[in-house]
Amino acid sequence: MTNPVKILMFKNEIEAMLLDEILTEKEIPHIIRSYRDSAYDGLWQTKSGWGHIEAPVEYADEIHRIYNQMSE
16 A cells, blocks of 8 residues: 555544445455554543544545544
8 A cells, every 4th residue: 555644533442443344345445554552551542532544545435425424
């Protein structure tokens, strides 16, 4: 994957897993990054969100559209 950019942040793991499954099915390249840090037992994750998704910029609009449909 060339030059992935941060597309959006997740509120929880369920959102991340669901979007990951949809994007994989549609063959949209992406990376899910969790903010979980075992040293702080998830404390950082609670304060700053669960994590985020990275993907090539050309997929940003489609990922946002799918995420918004998912959230309705």
